[in-house]
Amino acid sequence: MLARTVREVEAAARRGRVTSAVRTTFQAVALLLREERARVRAAAGSDGHRAEQLKRLDGIATVLATTAVRDAGLLALLAEDAVVSDAARSLAREILRDLGIEPAAEEIMPAETATAPAGTERRVVPQSVVSRQLANPFLAPDFSAVPQRTARPRRLAGWELLGPLLSSFERAAGGAPACMALPVPTARFTPAGRELMPHQGQLVAAAAAGHRTFLLADEPGLGKTAQALLAAEAANAYPLLVVVPNVVKTNWAREAARWTPHRATTVVQGDGETVDGFADVVVVNYEVLDRHVGWLGDFGFRGMVVDEAHFIKNKTSQRSQHVLALSDRIRSRTPRPLLMALTGTPLINDIEDFRTIWQYLGWIDDSKPLDELMEALDDTGLTPADRGFHAAARQCVIDLGIVRRRKVDVAADIPARRIADLPVELDGPVGRSIRAAERDLARRMTARYETALAHRSSDAVVDGIDGGIDMDIVRRVARSELKEAASAQSGENVFTMLRRIGLAKAELAADYAAQLARSAGKVVFFARHVDVMDAAEEAFARQGVRFSSIRGDQTPTARQANIDAFVGDPDVAVAVCSLTAAGVGVNLQVASNVVLAELSWTDAEQTQAIDRSHRIGQTEPVTAWRIVAAQTIDARIAELIESKAGLAARALDGSDEEVSASADVQLEALVAVLTDALRASHGRGDAPGS
Structure with a gap:
C-alpha cells in the first residue's frame, strides 16, 4: 500500500500537479512509513526477515525523498520541524482502518501537537535554557540600567517625516x-x-x-x-x-x-x-x-x-x-x-x-x-x-x-578570486538515508579489510602500519571499491551516493544562488549531474528567477543561444551549467559570483569552472561559493580538493610535483572513509590487529 501510494504521489510530482491533496497524501505516507519502520524494528522474528522488511521500507523512503526534491512544498514536509497537518493525520488513520488496522489513540499524533489548541502557535523552551535560568540567579538579566525615555519637545514633531526620509534616498544625486x-x-x-x-x-x-x-x-x-x-x-x-x-x-x-x-x-x-x-x-x-x-x-x-x-x-x-x-x-x-x-x-x-x-x-x-x-x-x-x-x-x-x-x-583590499565554502546540513529522511548509505559503505569496506587482514601471511613484511591499521590493505580495499563503483550498473556506491548528496543540496544551492542574483547581479551555477541541474532549474522557476541552461546534450546553436541569453539579456539572472560541458570554452565574465552546487573531483576542474567568470576582461573580484554537505563524504572531498590545490599551484609555478588526477581524490576519499571507520572501531576496542 505504501509503495503504491508513494508512486501515485511521484507521478503527480512528475506532471507538476502537486495539489494540496497530493501534499496531504505525501505527509500521511511519510508518517505511516516512520511508524512502520519503528514497528518492524521492534517486532519479534528473524533478523533476516526484519532486514528484508527494512530494505523494502528504505526503498519507499528513497522514492519519497527523490519525489520531494521536485517540489519545495513536499521537501518542507520532510523537515524535522515540519508541522503535521490535521488532514494528514486523518488520512493516515483512514488508510490504517482500510487495511483493517485500528490505530492506537496516540498513533500518528505527536504529543506536542495532540495537546495544542487549534490555531495556536507551538512554543518551546529548551531544557538547557531552563537549566541556565535555574543554575545561577546571577545569570538573570539585569534590566535596571536601561535609561528611561523622556519626551521632549521636537521642532519637527508636527511634520510627516517617514515619507520624506524614504524619498530622500530616491532623490539622491549621483555620487552621493x-x-x-x-x-x-x-x-x-x-x-x-x-x-x-x-x-x-x-x-x-x-x-x-x-x-x-x-x-x-x-x-x-x-x-x-x-x-x-x-x-x-x-x-x-x-x-x-x-x-x-x-x-x-x-x-x-x-x-x-x-x-x-x-x-x-x-x-x-x-x-x-x-x-x-x-x-x-x-x-x-x-x-x-x-x-x-x-x-x-x-x-x-x-x-x-x-x-x-x-x-x-x-x-x-x-x-x-x-x-x-x-x-x-x-x-x-x-x-x-x-x-x-x-x-x-x-x-x-x-x-x-x-x-x-x-x-x-x-x-x-x-x-x-x-x-x-x-x-x-x-x-x-x-x-x-x-x-x-x-x-x-x-x-x-x-x-x-x-x-x-x-x-x-x-x-x-580583497583577492581577485576566492573560494568560500558554505556548509549545509542535510536533515530529514534524505539526510538520514545518505548518512546510512555512507555507514553501509564503511561497513562493506571494513569487512573486506578484515578478510584481507585475516588472510595476510604471518611472516609478511608490513611497512604501512598506522595506529594499528595496515594502510597497504586499506588502499587495496579502496582501489577495489573504486573499481567496482566505476563499472557498476546499479546498487549503492560512492558515485551514486554523491549524486544523491547533489540532489539533496540542489534546492539549498539554488536558493542561495537566487539570493546572490538579487543582491549582486548575474550568477553562474555549476552542477555535475543532469538531475541536479533539473532540480535547481525547477527551484529557480518557482521563485521567478530567469535562467539559461548550458548542457552537454545541446546542439552548438542551442548552446550558444543560451550563452548569449545569459550574457546579453539583463533579465536572465542565472546560468545553470554542467561542470563538464560548460567548464571550458565559455565566457561568462558578466557574472562575478559562481555557485558550485556539486564538488569537482580535481582542483583543476574547479578552477576551470570558476575561470568562466574569472578571466581577462572581468572588472570585479570573483567569488566561488562551494555548497558542501556537512558530516558527509562531501565535506571530506572538499578538504581533499583543498589539499590538492596547493600541489597544483606549485606545479603551475614550475614545481616538479605532478598535478593530482581525479582518481587520486576519489581513492583518497574512500581511504579516509575506511580509515575513519577502522579508527572508530579501534576506539571501541574491537579493531582488527596489525
Missing part, C-alpha cells in the same frame, strides 16, 4: 555617499592567525568607538559575517542572537568558531533539544523562530544580528513580526545594545523595503523617527519644505549606521 564615516581600521579584536581586510577593520573600529546600530549592506563576498562577529566582540554584545536563513546557519556557527573562538556558539535546531543554554552566541533560522521567540525574548541578549535582512522587508509576515518583537524587547531591556542588519540587497522592490529594517534597528517606529534620528533631523534646522532637507535627511540616516561598500571600491 552611501556609507557612514568610518574610523581607521583596527585589528585589536582579530584572533591570532586571522587577518581582516581594511574595510572590515573599519566597521569593527566603529563598534569599538561606541557605534551600536548598523545596516551593513556590503556586496556579497566582502566578509559581512566576520565584521558582525568582531563588532559584537568590540561592543561586548553578549549574549548575542543571530537570526539567519537556514542555508547559512551551519556556516555562521563555523565562522563564529573562526573569528571568536573563545566564545561558545550554539545552533537552534528544531525544538532546540541540543541548544547550549550557556552559550555566548545563539544562532537560529527564520523558519523556527516562531516556536522559540518566547524564551529568546527573555534570554537577556545584548546584541542581535539579522542576516539577509531583506527577508524581513514584508512587515506583515510572521518572521518580520517576530524579529521586530525581539529587537524591541532587547532595546527596552538593554542599554545601547548592538543591532546589525546584514544584507547585500537592502532594496529589492522599492524604497519601502527600508522600513522594516530601519524599525528593527530602532531608527523609526510605525509612524515617525525615534529619538536619535529625530534629534539629528532637528539639528539640521531644516523642514521637509526646505530645498536642502532631503540631502540632509538622507545623511542623517546614513550616519545612524548605513555601511555600503562595493567590490570595485575595495578591490585593493
Whole structure:
C-alpha cells in the first residue's frame, strides 16, 4: 500500500500537479512509513526477515525523498520541524482502518501537537535554557540600567517625516555617499592567525568607538559575517542572537568558531533539544523562530544580528513580526545594545523595503523617527519644505549606521578570486538515508579489510602500519571499491551516493544562488549531474528567477543561444551549467559570483569552472561559493580538493610535483572513509590487529 501510494504521489510530482491533496497524501505516507519502520524494528522474528522488511521500507523512503526534491512544498514536509497537518493525520488513520488496522489513540499524533489548541502557535523552551535560568540567579538579566525615555519637545514633531526620509534616498544625486564615516581600521579584536581586510577593520573600529546600530549592506563576498562577529566582540554584545536563513546557519556557527573562538556558539535546531543554554552566541533560522521567540525574548541578549535582512522587508509576515518583537524587547531591556542588519540587497522592490529594517534597528517606529534620528533631523534646522532637507535627511540616516561598500571600491583590499565554502546540513529522511548509505559503505569496506587482514601471511613484511591499521590493505580495499563503483550498473556506491548528496543540496544551492542574483547581479551555477541541474532549474522557476541552461546534450546553436541569453539579456539572472560541458570554452565574465552546487573531483576542474567568470576582461573580484554537505563524504572531498590545490599551484609555478588526477581524490576519499571507520572501531576496542 505504501509503495503504491508513494508512486501515485511521484507521478503527480512528475506532471507538476502537486495539489494540496497530493501534499496531504505525501505527509500521511511519510508518517505511516516512520511508524512502520519503528514497528518492524521492534517486532519479534528473524533478523533476516526484519532486514528484508527494512530494505523494502528504505526503498519507499528513497522514492519519497527523490519525489520531494521536485517540489519545495513536499521537501518542507520532510523537515524535522515540519508541522503535521490535521488532514494528514486523518488520512493516515483512514488508510490504517482500510487495511483493517485500528490505530492506537496516540498513533500518528505527536504529543506536542495532540495537546495544542487549534490555531495556536507551538512554543518551546529548551531544557538547557531552563537549566541556565535555574543554575545561577546571577545569570538573570539585569534590566535596571536601561535609561528611561523622556519626551521632549521636537521642532519637527508636527511634520510627516517617514515619507520624506524614504524619498530622500530616491532623490539622491549621483555620487552621493552611501556609507557612514568610518574610523581607521583596527585589528585589536582579530584572533591570532586571522587577518581582516581594511574595510572590515573599519566597521569593527566603529563598534569599538561606541557605534551600536548598523545596516551593513556590503556586496556579497566582502566578509559581512566576520565584521558582525568582531563588532559584537568590540561592543561586548553578549549574549548575542543571530537570526539567519537556514542555508547559512551551519556556516555562521563555523565562522563564529573562526573569528571568536573563545566564545561558545550554539545552533537552534528544531525544538532546540541540543541548544547550549550557556552559550555566548545563539544562532537560529527564520523558519523556527516562531516556536522559540518566547524564551529568546527573555534570554537577556545584548546584541542581535539579522542576516539577509531583506527577508524581513514584508512587515506583515510572521518572521518580520517576530524579529521586530525581539529587537524591541532587547532595546527596552538593554542599554545601547548592538543591532546589525546584514544584507547585500537592502532594496529589492522599492524604497519601502527600508522600513522594516530601519524599525528593527530602532531608527523609526510605525509612524515617525525615534529619538536619535529625530534629534539629528532637528539639528539640521531644516523642514521637509526646505530645498536642502532631503540631502540632509538622507545623511542623517546614513550616519545612524548605513555601511555600503562595493567590490570595485575595495578591490585593493580583497583577492581577485576566492573560494568560500558554505556548509549545509542535510536533515530529514534524505539526510538520514545518505548518512546510512555512507555507514553501509564503511561497513562493506571494513569487512573486506578484515578478510584481507585475516588472510595476510604471518611472516609478511608490513611497512604501512598506522595506529594499528595496515594502510597497504586499506588502499587495496579502496582501489577495489573504486573499481567496482566505476563499472557498476546499479546498487549503492560512492558515485551514486554523491549524486544523491547533489540532489539533496540542489534546492539549498539554488536558493542561495537566487539570493546572490538579487543582491549582486548575474550568477553562474555549476552542477555535475543532469538531475541536479533539473532540480535547481525547477527551484529557480518557482521563485521567478530567469535562467539559461548550458548542457552537454545541446546542439552548438542551442548552446550558444543560451550563452548569449545569459550574457546579453539583463533579465536572465542565472546560468545553470554542467561542470563538464560548460567548464571550458565559455565566457561568462558578466557574472562575478559562481555557485558550485556539486564538488569537482580535481582542483583543476574547479578552477576551470570558476575561470568562466574569472578571466581577462572581468572588472570585479570573483567569488566561488562551494555548497558542501556537512558530516558527509562531501565535506571530506572538499578538504581533499583543498589539499590538492596547493600541489597544483606549485606545479603551475614550475614545481616538479605532478598535478593530482581525479582518481587520486576519489581513492583518497574512500581511504579516509575506511580509515575513519577502522579508527572508530579501534576506539571501541574491537579493531582488527596489525
